Structure formats: structure tokens, C-alpha cells
Amino acid sequence: MDRRSVIRNAGLAGVLAAGVAPAVHAQATLRWRCASSFPKSLDTLFGVCDVFAKKVGELSGGKFTITTHAAGELMPAFGVLDGVSNGTIEMANTASYYFFGKDPTYALDCAIPFGLNSRQMTAWVYEGNGMKLLREHFGKVGIVNFAMGNTGVQMGGWFRKEVNSVADLKGLKFRCGGFAGRVLERLGVIPQNIPGGEIYQALEKGTIDAAEWVGPYDDLKLGLNKVAQHYYYPGFWEVGPQLSLYVNQKAFEGLSSEYKAIVECAAAFAHTDMQAKYDARNMPALKTLLGQGAKLHAFPKDVMNAAFKSAMDVYAELNDTNPAWKKIYSDYAAFRKESNLWFNLAEASMDDFMQSQKF
């Protein structure tokens, strides 16, 4: 029975007289806009908006409609935090570490070098103190944040020359995302902030020496392997990068409790769906890249160790100078310590065993 026939057959008076909860929805038709920091070509990072919007539509019987907008369509890629904060748009989909220049604390909602992995990040946000602490922080600028996706550990990017030691990083012009530059510049890297769509050209022209984007599935789309053949892992600055949904606080508070739950659950569905997509699609993409001549390398141990030390120094300095960072990072770091102890037992030994089998 569809909605119209319910009305035809019973009428509102009949529905109300039946003594059940009144069958009128708490909210009229809504049409909201969600601005993304990503281009439409990225069907994972941008696509999560469409997955979310579709679920909101289904859950609300088509009454709550969200239109999705690529970076630049309504506002620049990095303008979405201000856009949601001041109510220009109701919603945005972004990576919070893009706003580390405003306050490094934002990066804790996404990724910091040597941070939590994907499952750990979700555990901290869902079950630890993560969401509570992050909500307090985003509340200061009138935003309600939700976890909406994770990429898993990213790759370390494409290099024109091999990296055999920390010395090879000196003077290297490297396109890297978010907070990573703060750590890498201490190793001599010259971090470059270049939008996704311009990386290929910059690397081809030699304006930069190396570039990281996400992982095989997204990197293949950009064609980076055609201009730099050495493909490094792991992207230690993006261990479990979480993507976020921002909702303007006033707009959110004006929603009925059903619509609030719909936003929360549709974001939760999209959150899990994105990690599943990366986990399923990265290996086939990597095989294509290797077939086209990409050379796979692990970062040398001295690079990992030097970067780790540099990261811990940066965090210690932030603890001394930024109370908002210190409050959230203290909790984050304690969770990281505990959860790495746990993941080192059954999870690690099982993964090690399975990965060493010839199936």
C-alpha cells in the first residue's frame, strides 16, 4: 500500500482514530545540499556523498533530498568548512586534515602521521571518546561532524627516483596531503600543496619530484604511474584517514529526531561502504599498475624511524602550545597505545600467517 492509498482508504481522521502513533511524518519535504572537497571522477571519495544521499532518500521515503556537488561547483574544495560553519550550505563531505592550517586539531578527525589505523579510528570514534571530543571541537564553529568513510592505509606515493635513505629526501619537492608536510619538512622534504587534478601535470613537467595521492584505485585514475615509476608504501602519514560529513549545527538541531537518526545511520552505512570499496578494489588496480611497469618499494627503515621521531616531536610541541590539540591528542594517543598492544596479538599473528600462505 503506498502513501496515497493509505490516505484514500483511511483518511487522516481514521489514522488518528486508530489509536496508534499518528502517521504523519515529523518533518515536511526537505532539500539540502552537500558540497564535496573532491571531484566527481573519484567515485569513492566523492561517491560517498551519493551513497549517503541515496540512503537518506530511501530512509525518508523520498522526502529528505540531498543534492551532491563536486569541489568548485558551489565553493572551492577547501572552502567547505567555512561554508557549513556559516550556513551557506547545510552539509559537506571532506577530509578534516585539510584544515590543519586553521588548527592542527582538525587533523585528529582524519589522519595524523603514525596515527590510528582504519579499525582503530572507527573504534576510537564509535566506542572510545573520539566522537565526543571531536564534536566539542567542531561545535566551536557550529558544525556537527560524522565519520563517513576511511581509505585504509594509503600508499606512500610516486617517486621519479628511488628513495634509499633519509638523505634522498633532502630538497625533494613532494606533493603530499594534509598534516604530512609538517612532519616531512623536518626530514628535508619541500612539501607541495597541489589539488588532485593538477598532480599529473606537475609531476610530468618536473615542477615536483614526487607525489602521493591515495592508493592504487585512485592513483590509477590520475595516471601517476605514467610519470613516476617508483611506488612506495606505506603512506605513514595516512594510516587510517577518516573522511567526514559536516552538518551545520543549527540546521541539524532543527531536524526531527527521525531525520537526525537518518543522517547518522546513512553516514554510518556510507562509512563502512567506503572502506569496503577500497579493500576490494585496490588489489586489482595495483595489478594493473604493476602490469604497466610500476616498481613497488617499501620505505627504508631509517626513513620510517626518522619520520616517526619527527612526528612525535611535532605532537610534543603542539601539546605545549595548543590546549585543544592536547586535550584530544592525549586521549587519541592513549587509545593508540592500547589498541596497538591488542592488534599485535591475535590480529597480527593471524594476518602474518594468512599473508604468508600460497593459496
Next chain:
Amino acid sequence: MDRRSVIRNAGLAGVLAAGVAPAVHAQATLRWRCASSFPKSLDTLFGVCDVFAKKVGELSGGKFTITTHAAGELMPAFGVLDGVSNGTIEMANTASYYFFGKDPTYALDCAIPFGLNSRQMTAWVYEGNGMKLLREHFGKVGIVNFAMGNTGVQMGGWFRKEVNSVADLKGLKFRCGGFAGRVLERLGVIPQNIPGGEIYQALEKGTIDAAEWVGPYDDLKLGLNKVAQHYYYPGFWEVGPQLSLYVNQKAFEGLSSEYKAIVECAAAFAHTDMQAKYDARNMPALKTLLGQGAKLHAFPKDVMNAAFKSAMDVYAELNDTNPAWKKIYSDYAAFRKESNLWFNLAEASMDDFMQSQKF
């Protein structure tokens, strides 16, 4: 504005005249029951029902109510598949490997020895062919299945004596879950099928020599460390055990599209929430167990290798004798191979590095 005031202020005629979608919900008030295979004391395995039911209530504005029932309340723990299949109840929450006696194919919806880990399982179900294949299989008994939770890699259980080689498994009376017995009996183990609530007594009395349940958080509740001190990992027979929501197919098909979406999204929320709970709670519980004298051991390599070989033999035999198994396992095994290649790169190297740090 709440529902009543919408009605007071506008009236149904006014709402309809406004030309927007009629604000009458597609479905009257519903009250369904969900039977669990777990006791209420397990606030993760049983608790997932309450997380799910609460979300369904919120998403439907309180109109779709689900009451949750512990094992034995409406039907026995292992009676829920038949109960949902024949429509005695609308829903159940269970671990599909409990039904491997009916058909080992069911175990592929939960866990098989040396199977997919938690993220891989979700990726196979959400993004690979997993859900499509499993739905076909459950469709044969009139059930629509949903992923609703995962525990992560479980522990290998509690042993009264150390296990130093495969020889130590000979004649060992071991309580273990699901499909594990089929593999372990080939190593000389005598598998024991004992409900969770009776394990402690059996181990204390010496009726059994060892028992596995889940992991530190749940094992601590059963107090197993008080009767067997050697705590082994990993539980190679439960690498990424998925819990499931079963819905009677006819009942599901009778739902409006909104209510179908509500069931799907509430289950997705509960799915992610359960893994987050285990990931956050296991380490504190393990510390308590170690503080009470538990002795942690990794299974010897020869046990792992012998069990792996035994598992692959069992699967090869099933491929020859069970077409339903073969169809789904072929896809599952291909996904396992690919995803272990992928997880062996950035994920494994990053986890290794992080787990070796002293924070």
C-alpha cells in the same frame, strides 16, 4: 515541530494542498520480535540486537518497534534459523556457522578456519559478490540475511596444559564453536559442543580439557581464566566471524521501501558498532586477565600449519560433494587470495611498525 503540531497547524488537507509529497508514512505501526542465539549477559553479541532495535525505533519515529529476546526465551539458541524460516518470528540475531550441520555453506556467512579477516569479510559482503551469493543461499529457506557485527580475530582459548606441538592436541577434549571441530578433529582433538553458559563448569570439573569462547572481553565475563590459565592465540578458526541478522523473507517483502531501508541501515550501524566495541574493550579486559594470572601463548607454528592443511583438505572435499558450498567458496577463496596480497603491503608494514614502537 513535532508530529502533533504539524497536524494542528496545517491539517492533512493543508499538507496535501501544498503540493509536496504527502506527509503520511507508508506503513502503520509495526511490532516485530528478534530472537538471539546469545544470552543477555553478553552485551556485545546479544547487545547488538538492542543497538539495532533502538536505531530502527529512532529511524521510524517510534512506529517500528522490535523487541529483543535472549536465547531460550522464545526458542532454543540454535532454533532461530528454523524459527525465522518458518515465520514463527520475524527476525533473529545469530552466528551462521551454528548451522553448519544443516549445510556447511552457512558457515561462509560467518567464519571458516583460515578465512577472511573482519575488514576483508565486510569488503567481500558489501562490495564483492558475498552478499549476492549469500542471499541466494538463504533465499532457499525463506530468509533475507544482513551482516550485523564482527568480533575480529578471536582468541584460541583456555587450556589447562600448554600446547607445544600438534602431538599435545591428541585426545584433547576442546569446546569450540561452529565449523572448527571439522578441522580440529583431524589433528586428534575431540571437539565438544557446549553452550557458553556451561563452559566454566565443564572446564572446572575436568569434563573438558580446554575451551574457546570469543576474546578477552567476553571470556572475562565467563571467568574461564579461573579454571585454565594458558591463553592461546590466534583463534585461527575464527579470523573475522561475522554475526548476522535474519529476516523472514515474506515479512521483509511486505515492508515499505522506507522500512526495508531502515532495517538495512540500522543493521549496518550495528555491524560497525560491534567491531568498534571489541576493538576498544578487548585490551583493557586482557590486562585484567593477565593481572589475574593468565599466561599468554601463541600457538606453535606446527599447529598452525597442520590446521591450515587440514582446513584446505576439508574445503577441497566440500568442493567435490556440495555444489552450493563450491559456488560460494570459490568466490570467497578468490577474494581471500587477492585481499591478502593487498593487506600484506601498506596495511601490514604499517601495523608492524606501529606495533613495534614504544609510545
